[in-house]
Amino acid sequence: MNALLCHAFGPIAELRLQQVPDPEPGPGQVVVAVRACSLNFPDALIVQGLYQVKPALPFSPGAEFAGVVERVGEGVDTLRPGDAVLAFAGHGGLAERCAVDAARLLRLPAGMDFAQGAAFLLTYGTALHALRTVAALQPGQNVLVLGAAGGVGLAAVEVAKAMGARVIAAASSAERLRLAAEHGADDGIDYATQDLRRSVLGLTAGRGADVVVDPVGGAFSESALRATAWRGAFLVVGFAAGDIPRLPLNLVLLQERRVLGVYWGDALQREPQRHHADVEQLVRWFAEGRLRPPITERVGLAEARDAIERMAARRVMGKVVVEIAP
Ligand SMILES: NC(=O)c1ccc[n+]([C@@H]2O[C@H](COP(=O)([O-])OP(=O)(O)OC[C@H]3O[C@@H](n4cnc5c(N)ncnc54)[C@H](OP(=O)(O)O)[C@@H]3O)[C@@H](O)[C@H]2O)c1
Known part of the structure; x- marks a missing residue:
């Protein structure tokens, strides 16, 4: 699969789009075929080693995304291949596939498309x-x-x-x-x-x-x-x-x-009940039309590095969404 990879913490310009083997779902994980990944400022920080979380190298940035469950790992009984989901994974979304803990996934709410789902949580x-x-x-x-x-x-x-x-x-x-x-x-x-x-x-x-x-x-x-x-x-x-x-x-x-x-x-891990109540509230407001994910740009995986650079340089507004064709 194609993935935007960070091999060493450093300048955003050093991110590389490369072919890598497809990920395998570990126990409790699912592999999601990513359809859309939105950019957040922490994506720019994490690749430079300036974020509080430092993933093992190499890794793909992309904290939140939406897509379709492709494979489920051992012990996952809440999701099946074909389910549309959104995820806050912290990183890994700027790739055609991402293995993520099932607990970090949410079913894509009714009426929400992949780009909106990627720009929500x-x-x-x-x-x-x-x-x-x-x-x-x-x-x-x-x-x-x-x-x-x-x-x-x-x-x-x-x-x-x-x-x-x-x-x-x-x-x-x-x-x-x-x-x-x-x-x-x-x-x-x-x-x-x-x-x-x-x-x-x-x-x-x-x-x-x-x-x-x-x-x-x-x-x-x-x-x-x-x-x-x-x-x-x-x-x-x-x-x-x-x-x-x-x-x-x-x-x-x-x-x-x-x-x-x-x-x-950190709060969502310390207080998962409260987080679930917040997500329910947000989904209700979305259904009522009170929340409208502010997608201002849609780019492909090949343009993602440039978009991260523009975000870090104060040259984007709202949410940039990287779309990945199935
Ligand atoms: N604490 C948390 O739980 C939490 C969660 C998510 C994000 N964050 C943090 O919240 C911040 C914003 O994230 P975001 O995803 O909303 O970022 P964003 O979309 O890029 O927005 C950041 C805004 O900051 C302003 N800004 C001022 N100086 C800037 C500079 N030198 N470079 C870039 N932007 C500059 C810009 O507005 P103007 O040009 O209008 O000033 C820009 O629209 C980040 O520091 C992120 O790490 C924290």
Whole structure:
């Protein structure tokens, strides 16, 4: 089969599309014929050795994908060849086939195609976990989303709206803010040209944001923390800008703000019941048309490396999906 392979942690440009033997399903595993794999920022980090998880080499990146079960391993009785599924596997999706633990698979929900299925679990799962479990977001509260036209950002916009919040999107261009508005954002701040803190205070009558979703990090985090309301929650989700910011703790003391970490990949293993309840909620919202996976580009496996490079260089919006013909 064809697979995009990482042979050594290093530049994304060194990923190679190669022929490799088909994977075998181990005990408790299934082999999925991948039809679509979406890109997430961690795919760019994992191949450079910059992610908290470092798979054994060589490996294919591609954390989440959808496809068809081809073979099942010993002890798997919940799935059969031919079943359409989606998976959060962590890596391995940028290949024609992937062997994955059956526990990491979900049947493709009704009405969801492979591309949508590949662009569903990681970003919406992170957004719901962050806003419901970690921040306890209430209807009517203000949510500020940084990087609001990115994968996690757009998911946070839609999930916050589905939870009854008012959403302020912050992003680096008018085009990105238009996309966030199409996905439900009530207001937008272009943080490339506008002062983030002052704009948030202006849009909230001086109150500030009750919840901040920050998947970006870098210089905007401190401005966003300064724009967080009294006892508001600042959610540390990621550092797409590259810099892990250091925040002055007096900003936390002064308004009794809460700075809260979000680690969806770990939380779903520690609290599987809660994860299943989140997935059920997300599937219901999808069926009701409240969640619309923001697929902005479809490319083939041969273009996947270039797409990962563009994502790492801030040159994509929404979700890029790599489609693999059967
Ligand atoms: N904690 C968790 O459980 C969890 C789960 C999933 C993902 N994450 C993390 O969340 C972050 C976002 O992931 P994603 O898949 O949503 O990424 P993405 O789709 O690439 O979006 C990231 C956004 O960050 C902004 N950005 C600012 N500076 C950037 C730079 N130098 N390079 C790239 N983007 C930059 C961009 O928006 P503007 O141009 O508008 O600023 C971009 O849209 C990543 O750090 C990822 O590791 C965390």
